[in-house]
Amino acid sequence: xxxxxxxxxxxxxxxxxxxxxxxxxxxxxxxxxxxxxxxxxxxxxxxxxxxxxxxxxxxxxxxxxxxxxxxxxxxxxxxxxxxxxxxxxxxxxxxxxxxxxxxxxxxxxxxxxxxxxxxxxxxxxxxxxxxxxxxxxxxxxxxxxxxxxxxxxxxxxxxxxxxxxxxxxxxxxxxxxxxxxxxxxxxxxxxxxxxxxxxxxxxxxxxxxxxxxxxxxxxxxxxxxxxxxxxxxxxxxxxxxxxxxxxxxxxxxxxxxxxxxxxxxxxxxxxxxxxxxxxxxxxxxxxxxxxxxxxxxxxxxxxxxxxxxxx
Numbered sequence: 001x002x003x004x005x006x007x008x009x010x011x012x013x014x015x016x017x018x019x020x021x022x023x024x025x026x027x028x029x030x031x032x033x034x035x036x037x038x039x040x041x042x043x044x045x046x047x048x049x050x051x052x053x054x055x056x057x058x059x060x061x062x063x064x065x066x067x068x069x070x071x072x073x074x075x076x077x078x079x080x081x082x083x084x085x086x087x088x089x090x091x092x093x094x095x096x097x098x099x100x101x102x103x104x105x106x107x108x109x110x111x112x113x114x115x116x117x118x119x120x121x122x123x124x125x126x127x128x129x130x131x132x133x134x135x136x137x138x139x140x141x142x143x144x145x146x147x148x149x150x151x152x153x154x155x156x157x158x159x160x161x162x163x164x165x166x167x168x169x170x171x172x173x174x175x176x177x178x179x180x181x182x183x184x185x186x187x188x189x190x191x192x193x194x195x196x197x198x199x200x201x202x203x204x205x206x207x208x209x210x211x212x213x214x215x216x217x218x219x220x221x222x223x224x225x226x227x228x229x230x231x232x233x234x235x236x237x238x239x240x241x242x243x244x245x246x247x248x249x250x251x252x253x254x255x256x257x258x259x260x261x262x263x264x265x266x267x268x269x270x271x272x273x274x275x276x277x278x279x280x281x282x283x284x285x286x287x288x289x290x291x292x293x294x295x296x297x298x299x300x301x302x303x304x305x306x307x308x309x310x311x
Contacts, residue, residue, distance in 0.1 A: 002068075002069040002102050002103070003067065004069050005065075006066075007100075008063050008064075008096055010063065010096065013274065015061050016274045018084070019032065019063055020249055021083045021084065022063070023250075025079065025080060026067070026076075030064070031063070031064040032063055032064075033062040034299070081098065120140070121163045121164065122160075122167040123167055124140060125141050125164075125192075125193075126141065128143065128144050128145070129146065130144045130217055142192075144214070144217045145184075145188075146214060157298040158245055160298070161271055161301070162245045162269055162271045165267075165269045165303065166186065166189055169241060169269075170194055170195055170241060172194040172195075174194070174196060175196065175197045176191075176195045176199075176241045176243065177199050177241070177261065179246070179254065180202055180246040181201060181208075182207050182210075182245070184200060184224070186200075186243050187211065187224050191220040191223040192220065195223060199224075199225055200225070200227075201226070201230075203230055203231075208227060211226045231244075231254045231257070232258070235261055240267070241266060241269065242258055242261060244268075245271035245272050248272070248274065248280065251270045252284055255287075258308075259288055263308070264308060266307070266308045267306070269305055270304040272301070273303065275301065275302045277302075278297070282304070285306050290306040291307050291308075291309055293305045
């Protein structure tokens with residue numbers, strides 16, 4: 001199958017808004033190439049060896065999305081152009097031109113592998129590409145991931161913060177809901193941290209297929225179930241933890257449904273929020289029955305850990 005890779009260069013403050021436009025168009029995966037993120041990992045000492053050069057033009061972020069080349073592609077690109085023009089006017093930030101190239105499934109998958117190396121995220125969790133070797137330490141929890149055409153290698157600031165929060169709050173026997181699972185990295189992490197039941201959903205069927213493959217690779221099929229779903233619409237019952245690593249607009253949209261889906265004292269982990277919008281999300285928490293436990297920030301991105309009041 002052929003895909004249109006659409007690429008836009010912009011400033012970091014417009015990254016989330018551009019990614020959200022792509023998501024609304026039904027993009028089967030959005031890639032954010034942030035030079036600041038690459039440099040921070042080069043300097044972190046998390047990699048034993050890294051041959052990625054120091055990034056120089058750190059003011060520019062490239063956002064890429066992948067749309068199937070079908071009868072609707074031209075209409076989608078016209079909608080994209082109109083949406084970007086409106087965004088440029090509203091946030092007064094310049095956007096580069098939309099560049100387009102066509103790629104095959106296998107070309108897209110291979111582009112991830114050049115820069116994806118094993119990295120220790122929290123106290124114990126190590127994200128390891130399936131095609132790389134890694135010698136674990138005694139306390140390491142290894143999460144094997146092949147992101148394929150889905151978002152989520154674990155190395156982005158937002159995903160890493162979610163993983164560290166999961167390390168803090170997951171208890172043996174917990175039920176966890178992962179909304180917008182992408183590659184399934186957070187769902188697999190929750191299972192390997194001791195969750196008894198993990199339900200994961202993504203609007204993108206490609207992501208669901210990739211996530212299910214990663215569930216099998218990590219031998220957690222008995223714990224993790226992944227299906228196509230729109231936010232919390234397909235979830236029934238209550239969870240001890242809900243994690244959503246998406247974008248601010250979608251988190252705000254789903255907040256009214258979070259508290260009813262949490263047990264008393266249950267946790268909500270929200271990621272993918274640019275720092276400029278953290279305050280907006282924090283204000284919405286209390287209005288929806290949630291109490292802030294912690295807010296963290298890395299590389300211009302913010303994550304929130306909140307709790308439902310009760311016993």
